[in-house]
Amino acid sequence: MNIYITGLNYSINDADLNDLFAEYGEITSAKVIMDRETGRSRGFGFVEMVNDGDGQKAIDALNGAEFEKKVISVSVARPRSEKPSNGGYRERKGGYNSSRRY
Numbered sequence: 001m002n003i004y005i006t007g008l009n010y011s012i013n014d015a016d017l018n019d020l021f022a023e024y025g026e027i028t029s030a031k032v033i034m035d036r037e038t039g040r041s042r043g044f045g046f047v048e049m050v051n052d053g054d055g056q057k058a059i060d061a062l063n064g065a066e067f068e069k070k071v072i073s074v075s076v077a078r079p080r081s082e083k084p085s086n087g088g089y090r091e092r093k094g095g096y097n098s099s100r101r102y
Contacts, residue, residue: 001055004077006044008032009068013041020067021047025054046077 005017018030028048032041049055055076063074 001049001052002077003047003049003055003059003074004044005047005062005072005074007070007072008041008043008045009070010041010043012045012068014045016068017045017047020062021049021058024049024058024061026050 003021008017012032014030014032017032018027021027021030026049028050030045030047032045034040035042047058049058059074059076062072065072065074
């Protein structure tokens with residue numbers, strides 16, 4: 001089960017996140033998302049747990065809990081939405097009757 005955590009204190013690292021969830025079951029990975037330019041935490045992360053039941057226990061126990069002086073939100077991570085391969089750019093086709101005849 002992939003779990004999404006928001007509201008993290010900016011001082012939290014991967015090991016802290018791993019330690020927080022370890023008491024609920026076996027963890028595959030724990031990752032705090034960092035800003036590419038500054039190298040600082042963006043205040044959210046993901047934890048992958050082996051067992052869905054353990055993941056749900058962690059969500060139930062930790063959602064709305066205080067961790068490192070901040071209230072965190074914990075939920076099941078949704079799959080990333082597919083982005084268009086063109087980066088969202090739409091080709092302009094022109095206006096009325098866009099076929100050009102010269």
